[in-house]
Amino acid sequence: MDLNLSAVTRPVERLMATAQNGFEVLRWGGLETGVVPSPFQIVESKPMYKLRRYFPPDNRPGQPPAGPPVLMVHPMMMSANMWDVTQEDGAVGILHAAGIDPWVIDFGSPDEVEGGMERTLTDHIVALDEAIDTIKETTGHDVHLAGYSQGGMFCYQTAAYRRSKDIASIVAFGAPVDTLAALPMGIPANFVAVAADFMADHVFNRVDITGWMARTGFQMLDPLKTAKARVDFMRQLHDRDALLPREQQRRFLDSEGWIAWSGPAVSELLKQFIAHNRMMTGGFAINGQLVTLSDITCPVLAFVGEVDDIGQPASVRGIKRAAPSADVYEVTIRAGHFGLVVGSKAATTTWPTVADWVLWLSGQDPRPANISPMEDSAAEPEDSGVALSSRIIHGVAEASGLAVSLVRGAADAVVNANKSMRLLAIETARTLPRLVRLGQINDHTRISLARIIDEQADGAPNGEFLIFDGRVHTYEGVNCRINNVVRGLIRVGVRQGVRVGVLMDTRPSALVAIAALSRLGAVAVLMPPDADLDEAVRLGGVTEVITDPGNLEAARKLPVQILVLGGGESRDLNLPADSGVIDMEKIDPDTVALPGWYRPNPGLARDLAFVAFSTIGGELVPKQITNYRWALSAFGTASAAALGRSDTVYCLTPLHHQSGLLVSLGGAVVGGARIALSRGLQPDRFAAEIRRYGVTVVSYTWAMLRELIEDPAFTPHRNHPVRLFIGSGMPTGLWQRVVDAFTPANIVEFFATTDGQTVLANVAGAKVGSKGRPLPGGGEVELAAYDPDDDLILEDDRGFVQVAQANQAGLLLARPRGPIDPTASVKRGVFAPGDTWISTEYVFRRDADGDFWLLGNRNTLIRAPRGVVFPEPITEAMGRIAAVDLAATYGVEGPGGTVAVTAITLRPGLSVTVADLSEAVAAMPFGLGPDVIHVVPSLPLSATYRPTVSALRAAGVPKPSRNSWYFDADTGKYTRLTAAARAALVGSQS
Template sequence: MPSLPSLDDLPGASSVLGLLRRVGATAVNATDVLAHGGFVTDEQYSPYEVVSTHRVHKLRRYFPDDVPPDAPVMLLVHALMISGDVWDISPDTSAVAALHGMGIDVWTIDFGWPEREPGGLERTLTDHALALSDAVDEVSAATGRDVVLGGQSQGGMFCYQVAAYRRGANIDSLITFGSPVDTRAPMGVPMSPENAAVLARAYLASGLARRISIPGWAMRAATQMLTPIGVAQGKAQWYANLHDRERLLPRERLRMYLDGQGWTAYAGPAFAELLEQFMVHNRMLEGGFVFRDRLVSLADIDVPILTVVGSADLLATPPAVRAIRRAAPRAEVYELNVPIGHFGIIGGARARKLTWPTVGGWIHWRDGQGELPAALVPADRVEEWDADALSGIRRWFGTAADLSVGTAVSAISGAVGAVRGAEDLVRAGVDQLARLGELGDVGSETRISLGLLLDEAARRDPGAIVYAFGDRVIRHGDFKRRVDSIVAVMLGLGMRPGERIGVRMASRPSLLSALAAISRLGATAVLLRPDGELARELALGRVTRLVTDPENVPVTAVTDLPCSVLGAGSNRDDLPGHVIDMEAIDPDRVRVPAWYRPNPRNAEDLAFVLFTGSGAGTREMLITNRRWALSARGAAEAAGLTATDTVYSVAPLHHSSAILHAMAGAIASGARLALASDPDPDTFWSEVRRYGATHVSYTWTSLRAITDRPPHANEPDHPIRVFMGSGLPRGLWRRVAERFAPARVVEVYASAEGEAILANPSGEKVGSVGRPLPGTPEVRVVDYALASGPHGSSSAGSVSRGIVTDADGYARPSAPGEVGLLVVRGRGSARQDVVPLRNLVEPGDSWLATGDLFTRDEDGDLWFVDHVRSLITTADGPVLPSVVSGTLEAVPGVALATAYGVGDDRNDGNEVLVGAVRPLPGARITGDALARAVRVLPRAQRPAFVQSVRIPTTTWARPDVASLRRGGVPAPRRNVTVWCLAADGETYEELPRA
């Protein structure tokens, strides 16, 4: 009887058996995965010792019993959303094992699992960064060597921040792995950086960010959603090989780590700080992030950097990572390019073959034990990233993903925009925008003042930063306590509301504190210029008391005025006997009078007295609380200021540009105010980077030093968006706009009389001051007889006498391009000697003469020409000095120009017209160039003499014409060239030196 065929003899039996065996193996392996979360392996972790345990971190040292003598030291830093085991997941992918095998002493910082640590979910980014700084100290002390800091993703960001914070102390070099620096760089997901910022602002504005921590599973899900294609491919490959345990085992611990075991919670305060510092702002690149109360900028890094870039990294794209070379211009930056994605840089097969051998080679090169690895390329020789990968991924996502992101952004914007518009709302805050709107509707009885606005800001958000100076910041809550203490001391010294208190200080935090205290007391601050004529300004300002800083204490008593000194650094032994040290008075021991009420003043009360001019031409500028509030609102709107900005004031605080534009605009908008500590260009660029300055205030020529010098190392990719101020000469304006593009210039004008506030927000018309800001009074330019000007007189009445009227007695409006007097509608002035002009353009109206000459163009934009009192009276008639100086600025090679008159007794008391030019560095000016330039002027307006000279400037950076005038008719001398207008009136002849 024939035997039955076996199963193996049946057709296709082998394939069926193979399938059954595969199904069986898959079932067995799947059961193990379900029971244990994965396959159990016999792989061993690298040995380590927990050297120390702290509130935020633990410090591990790997292979502690096998550290080679004099081994270079590396401290590795992980990102917050994953555990510290990322450096030693399995033997095949272990970074610590690879580095140890190359003779390196390896340490890691472990931030633990915040959800399991006491207070772990209350941590901030600052807590982690300062913990890393402490770890650097500890490792360096234990080993006696500088530390190589290495960090993956956000861990690398911590490395950058700590290196900047420490100014490189005890740090040999930095190595970062896929660590982004520019959060405005293209993203590898279907969301623009702008949309991401909108979502971040909205989430912060909701108030949820600091209160809700993100669990580890949510962090894992969110990260995987950003790269769904790669995640899906990886899972499909794993499932396809589930039958082959031996094939999966080598990467099993890595899979289990990435699928859940390695993800930790993200503390709410830390996540909120991440959004605010690096999504809403771009502080890694632009600067201005804060550790506790200290400002930090990556521009302070000067240690070598190796940045490892994943060319297929879609979480930290190559442009975002490579931005470190722009953020840290002083550092020597090298790049290693690895053709892999984000995590594979440190955990994949290529990491084992390329990343870690190259990193080890870098460390030994830094230790003097080898050559620079050949795979490393100086960052400035790396070509820009080819964005084909990004485009391809976006095509994979398709239109649906773009629509989903756009819909989310639109939904948030629509919901918040029901109140005032999402963009503005989340950037400036509901309360701050509402307050800004109120500043445009201030009645005479409205309670408004500098002190009140600061009080309101401190009540809203005491932790917000009010100003920065040097490398420190002051928060609203601390500033309020300081100001209240000063007020108590002032009350103890007998100061009272309504007094005029003279303040003579350098531009420093003590000056801002003094101004806020005087406002809160209800007095008037008279800002005395440190280089001004003290006696004259005291008399004009009707000062009853004097407050100074240690550097500006009068050597002798000023008549019978009580004098007090305020500010840290005062030497108690060196103070003159007539001076009271306010810092020595304990505010807690002062008995505050029962009548005292903080911030009692109304809109029409006098807030500040400023000064313009010099010598006999010195005059006061009276600023009411209403005018200051209007200026605050106007500056904020014209410059586009929001609570996310930082205003860096180059102008000293006793200048109207600083008081009315920089300080006022910053306080009104909630932006930070940063005070320049020194006018030196090196300090300027260092502080712009450290502060993350988005707006820079100027006055007159204060920007010349940074504009006309060679490029600074910190200048490329600067964060400045707006230069705002007043008096910028047109030639310098053009150079500023060209050199620092795309930053724009916003010129603002505030009249000395009346409440005219003009601004040119676009900056497109160089030299124009634009138009009146919304909420400010109407202005007009009326015909003016220049020959009738007061020529130096400060009398407002004498100014108005030059107004030209028509047959009906009304002021005649100036035609476009014609010079006229600017008048502003208003009922009266804070100055008693200013009389309103009645019935000027219509019956019953009231106007104030500003004393300033303007032109109006065909579009209605206004152009400042000169002050009436600046007119130069020559034998041929009055000359406008700004017209002459503007013409001379057009001469090639001229950095700055001015024009003035010199008295000449031989010319019937008329003045000789003189021009002065300052050449650009290395430039040579010729008489022929001068002649070609001035041909556009009528013969009577061509200067009789032009001198090439170092034009002096005042502390306001305005050309010091008075000093030049005292020199009389210029004569050639060393470093001074003088040209004289020839008899033909067309050419200039260079005068020989004696």
């Protein structure tokens, strides 16, 4: 009878309990647990945040002092109450019980605060920075920062911003650092970067994330786990005792724990730390100040969740490489993202470990046994986080516990098969529009530097553009400054087509001045400060000169109107009233009415845009640069270097140099990248700025980087952000040393003629010394078969020029596009009736793969009695000798003919042998070796770091010494140069 009664009453009791508990959940959102929040005191209250101190001391006599302070930081989308879900098992309760002083920063709900939905990521970091100061002042102790997920990112960023000042350590739970190192399902990093950039610029600049959206998004990251938790809850709804221990956590995740997320903050997160991955590269901006995690010097403890899909292990462990100066430790827990900080494993492992860590660093306890130094291992570039197969296994196991090991191989195969195709498609999508636009430019196309800046400012006004002295300026900010300077130029009478000299050191005001003249349609004559300025004024046809305060004294000696721009708000020019100098900074742009003739960015491709100067044979030579010439280099650089918004181009060359203007500035503007202006090449400054700025691309000219590589104090960290060096003229030996020092960075070497009709680029970098191939969209080039002995272009039976065959000397010709320089060597009827080509006067060979190799300038080939000697192959061959630093080949005129001489300098502590020289020349794929090789103490470098030989040539054939050798025709090898051998070279030829 009792059994029958139980069979009836138990289901009824279960049904009634289910109904009662379900009603309570429906009415109140959950079960009443009776849990009381931990006590806390609001120490500081501001619109941006409130600072809580849990279990505040009552300051009664005899009470023990508070322990080391730990400040806990929640992510933007979660409530600060996450640290106190339950007093017994929550973070603040466990830490307090262990003798720790717990503090919590509460950013509140931004949708409930006036202006809250306008908050940026920077606002949160500045708030955390202020909170640290408050805790330090209150307790007198350095602060331990503890951050979950994005809160951990805040901790890293703030510590870097403060240079670790007053920070005892950082504890991060599932906090991503290398956000592009662990992507799901093999998604290429470039794809994610492009998508994040798009979402930042076109979605979250208009849309905010509400609390329910944040909750839904979090749950959708693991829908099977979410569904399983809800099913388990429904199945146990009758058993209140079973549900109560987890009820606070369930309510937190299902409803109470989620808060709104402002669109600007989301946009900044996507742009800086996902699209551009600047936690790893450095160069993220806080209040206009550039910051890098390499400035973190305090100890770091990272909690890694083995099945964490959000803070994936490879991403979390990026902190080891991003903060090389910090001691980094880790704890690995078999938990998901939220399980790292809330739940049974957090209560038994995470928070006791945090307490032990803090006490260890305070000198009270030994190092916890379950923490270990994080291994110093770089993330593999081909890794894409948790593989698709692993996700399938994890998902199915979460739902049913089934083993699906057979799926692993098939899933990984699908991922790998599609990876290369996606990467190719992404790079094509990035570069193709640039090449198409370049190919569409004709004489009447409106194109200019200022026009491209205008386009970038319109498309991404908040995009970061210009970096100088640790500060960053947006496209909108720079563009506004350019427009203001244009108004000032109009006020002083500058009109379209006028030639205005720019005499300024490399600084933001110099860039603005050049761009303002471009916007006005005037011609910027770029005057090197160390040149003959009177001659530059004469050759450039200058009527006014814009200068900065540093060059004002030199400018005032010139017979032209002087305009002063830049130099800071507090500058005092100390000029007499009758000086005639116009201070552009005193012109109020709002009072300048724009004349009817003014049209912004009127420059056509054919129009002269700039005049630059080179020094040839000690004389200043003007180089005219049209808008087409500028566009060809700018678009070509952006395409060859695959420049995008995640890049920062470090401009080592002055803006008055063609490399700075055309390659660095031009490529950065067209690519939408940031350009970092340098005050000059200094090894210590270089090392600091590439990390702080997050430099990914470095520009150079000739042997510029030699000063860096050869400096004994320079030791680049292997986790540098540089991916590419771009420039022209790098010596072959230096090329290899740069690649070795900056692995895995590559080099893109350009060759461009002054008129811009020819641009070659060695994009792959596999053939050291090659000038590469013509840039797509950059114009047609061809090699005309050339007889160097008779200095003749070879023709066929019909009188047309022959095309040079593979590995045959040829004269490089270019089919003209845009205006033709009046001094150019124009040839017609070359390969077909009526065609027109321009001779570059450079001799090349083209190998079997189609790559071009420079042999020398037509006028500088050395015609020795043995035959024509091509200087470039010899210089390249010498540079490949490990002991050789620099090399240069030149001709010395003698009574009986020209002697081909190669001068080399040696790297410190190394020497060269006759065998080295003979083997290097024998390995040359083309041309004869020099008559004489000699070691010199140094090779003078020009202002562009190009080796010069005028003094060596004037000194004649080298004298006999232990470091001079000549080519012995009888043996076919090099031997020590003696007096008799020198006399034979010089005297017997007479």
